[in-house]
Amino acid sequence: MQTVASGAAAGAAEGAGEKRPNFLFFVADDLTYRSIHALNNEEVRTPNLDRLVKSGCTFTHSFHNGAWEPAVCVPSRTMLNCGLTSFRAQRQLDYVPTWGQTLGNAGYQTYIAGKWHLDATVLQRSFQEMGPVGLGMFPSTPDVYDRPSPGNQWTPWDKSLKGHWIHTDLWLNRRVDSVEHTSVVWASQAVDHLLNRAAKREQPFFVYVGFNAPHDPRQSPREFVEMYPASKIEIPPNYMPEHPFDQGDHRIRDEMLAPFPRTKAAVQLHRSEYYAIITHMDQQLGLVLDALERSGKADNTYVILTADHGLAVGQHGLMGKQNMYDHSIRMPLLISGPGIARGRRVDELVYQHSVYATTCELAGIPIPKTVEFPSLAGYLRGEGGAQHDAIFSYYRGFQRAIRTKTHKLIVYPRVKVTQLFDMEKDPWEIHNLAEDAGYAAPRKELFAKLRQMQKEMDDPLELAG
DSSP states (O other): OOOOOSOSOHHHHSOTTOOOOEEEEEEESSOOSSOOTTTTOTTSOOHHHHHHHHHSEEEEEEEOOOBSSSOTHHHHHHHHHHOOOHHHHHHHGGGSOOHHHHHHHTTOEEEEEEEOOSOHHHHHHHOSEEEEEEOSOOOBSSOOTTOSOTTOOOOTTOGGGBTTEEEHHHHSOOSSOOEEEHHHHHHHHHHHHHHHTGGGOSSOEEEEEEOOTTSSSOOOOHHHHTTSOGGGSOOOTTBOSSOSSOOSSTTOGGGGGSOSSOOHHHHHHHHHHHHHHHHHHHHHHHHHHHHHHHHTOGGGEEEEEEESOOOOTTBTTOOSSOSOSHHHHEEOEEEEOTTOOTTEEEEEEEEGGGHHHHHHHHHTOOOOTTOOSOOOHHHHTTOOOOSOSOEEEEETTTEEEEEOSSEEEEEETTTTEEEEEETTTOTTOOOOOTTOGGGHHHHHHHHHHHHHHHHHTTOOOOOOO
């Protein structure tokens, strides 16, 4: 992947007398790309995500670059915050300027509230001010791995079961304790910061809000769960009782959240609670967007929303994100702000980790030479052209994938399985064409491209021909 040069489009952001723009950034956890009502899912209610879709630019094919560990969010967030491709990010995070650090050094006031999930030292050099910084995940009590099961009365709105229901005296240092949802706590802190600090300053801001939602345990208030009766939830077209082979980490924590084989009732239950926590998060997102409007800073603020990765939630017999299907490696990416046409849609292949370089270019700040993911600012201006003819992703030593606009090749070297999907004809990735003679040419081309990209990204795994 080509290293990005310094930001050439500085004039747009810091022209004659104009102030540098502000950045309000949201990153959700486990939010798949098919989870926004206005884009592609009529089942889920997301009025505030829809609001962002309508007000700015949607990147419909945004991906992550791979994961060296089962907690896929850690590699994804590492790449987001350092700009390095996956294999180099794993080794070099401590030796390169982070996203927040780069903006802070250029005069931005940087603030974080919510999930971080990277090293505390990296956190300290990335943000000048901090609200409560949450855990990577909040386990519930009792543990929910076996749900649904006979006699299990676990309910998403039961505040005694911990998980997303946290004590505010511990997280906000309040003398009077209450139990609130993580989405409420993180959003309330962002609202407070925007109205009581950012609104009163001339200095541009970078506000980073990390939602733990919709990561399990998928808890939300009862009224949100009741919006989605499980028996009425659609079964996805690529539903399977179990994945047809061991894709690697076949019985990892995420996969133990539902019984084997996956029943349709279990899938409906998990998807109903997934939609409920998304709708609840969406409500809190709306409160932060409203606060931005009240702050008087909205007209000069870019709002960016994305997620660290997607999630299967019953697709392909899987529950987690440790796989190369689009439902897991593809996430929303929405950007709105000054100069961006309303309702713009970009269908080119991009990496979510390009957000770092994008904000630098929008602010007229030189992009650090260590940043490998290119800026998306040209797309925001309506300039066309593909940055990538293919994207690469991987999961540990178990999976390697190459994805073009039209096809995807997934190689499972340890179990010697290959999958080839025609993404135009089969977007749900149901029909494996790897052994179809009619697809021999694209399979050969994709395999060659996969090896090329492995070499470019310092992937040490050698794939047998």
